[in-house]
Amino acid sequence: MTLTPLTPRSPDTLSAPPAVLHAPVIDWFEAHARDLPWRRPEAGAWGVMVSEFMLQQTPVGRVLPVYEQWLARWPRPADLAAEPPGEAVRTWGRLGYPRRALRLHAAASAITELHGGTVPGDHAALLALPGVGEYTAAAVASFAYGQRHAVLDTNVRRVLARAVTGVQYPPNATTAAERRLARALLPESEPVAARWAAATMELGALVCTARTPQCGRCPIAGSCAWRAAGSPAHDGPPRRGQTYAGTDRQVRGKLLAVLREAVAPVPQRVLDAVWDEPVQRARALDGLVADGLVEPLEDGTYRLPLT
DNA sequence: CAAGCGTGGAA
DNA sequence: TTTCCAAGCTT
Structure with a gap:
């Protein structure tokens, strides 16, 4: 099989979505996806939502034990809503950004009161929940309900920046161009689109990593615009680092x-x-x-x- | 829209 | 040791 390198270009000029990416990435995902508890069918939409809250800026390895505790104690949104918000904050432990615990509790209350205790599948209804932004709404709709959405997290943004746009890193903040590109690349079929979302995210997490990408194990290395350009280093203002000590x-x-x-x-x-x-x-x-x-x-x- | 918001592991 | 960065959201 011959893969033609994608040249850097804007999504407006994509004559046809490079479907050449879909099959390799999805096949790679089938073979290499991690067995994470929120990906199992028994997790349900609530499990997916809990995992998405916890994974906002927190690595998988630290989320796993807290996720298990959380779901064991509060298997449904109404179970969490029935307890004081402080219990959510306590159980959140050292995951960081504890306002997420508060928002997850508030989301559980809203789900209980407004949606009969069932996590909504509607993107707009999800977006209206506390702590649910553009990414999380798309992720829950896609992962829990198999819908077709552009799921743009930091992993997907990095994969697209490299594979399609040909740069090492995406912009600091998500741009309209990135959204357009992600939509243009979305497979037509709903279940395939959902698979694509999970697969590109996993590829970014395991192979197309921020610091030292494992291009030797990448299923689309042969068509990667960044590699075709010689893997140029990030050009532009340094990415804003976070200080912590003394803050x-x-x-x-x-x-x-x-x-x-x-x-x-x-x-x-x-x-x-x-x-x-x-x-x-x-x-x-x-x-x-x-x-x-x-x-x-x-x-x-x-x-x-x-x- | 840039700033603020935790924590800990890896390079 | 320091720096980077990890499935973002809100104001």
Whole structure:
């Protein structure tokens, strides 16, 4: 089989969607997909949704144990909705970005009240749920309900940037051009499109990785525009890195860690011990309260929210 | 639309 | 050691 390298071009000029990509990527997926619990049929739409929340900016390996605990304790949205949001925050553990736990709890409540306890399959209804954005709505509709959507996560964006556009990395923020390209590449058949979405994501996660892509194991290396161009290094402004040490985020993390472990309301002085700079400490705590992650009590103690 | 939001593993 | 980065969302 001869693969013709794709030359860099805009989606507007795609005379025909390069279906040459579909079969190799999907075949590779059939052979190499990881056996993840949220991909098994018994996960259901709720399992898929829980996994998508947890996987927002958190690696698979750290999600796995918490996912299992979560589904065992709250097998349906209504089970979670019946408990205080603080229990969601506590069970979230150290996955990071704990507002996601709060939003997942709020989403479970909305699903219970507005959708009879069943995760909606409608893209717009999904998008209306707390914590569900463009990516997560498409992912749930596609993975749980087999629908045809452009599922644009960081993995897919990187695969398309390289294989089709011919650059090492996608832009910092998702662009209209990327959405157009992803839509143009979507297989016509609904089930094939759903498979394609999962397959491109997995290819980005396992082979077409950010740092050291394993091109030797890539099913479309022969038609990759980036390789055809000589694998040029990223050109442009450096990708925005995140600092952490000394930030409010770090302080928030320390404060919340204390509250997660506590079985009773925590006195102010215990929280004061986690950070010595009082202005930043107060700002961080205020922020947690404002976010609804922490509940201040009349007596000056704090706990995870009951409401 | 850029900034803010956690955490830990790997290079 | 430092830096990068991991299935984003909200404001």
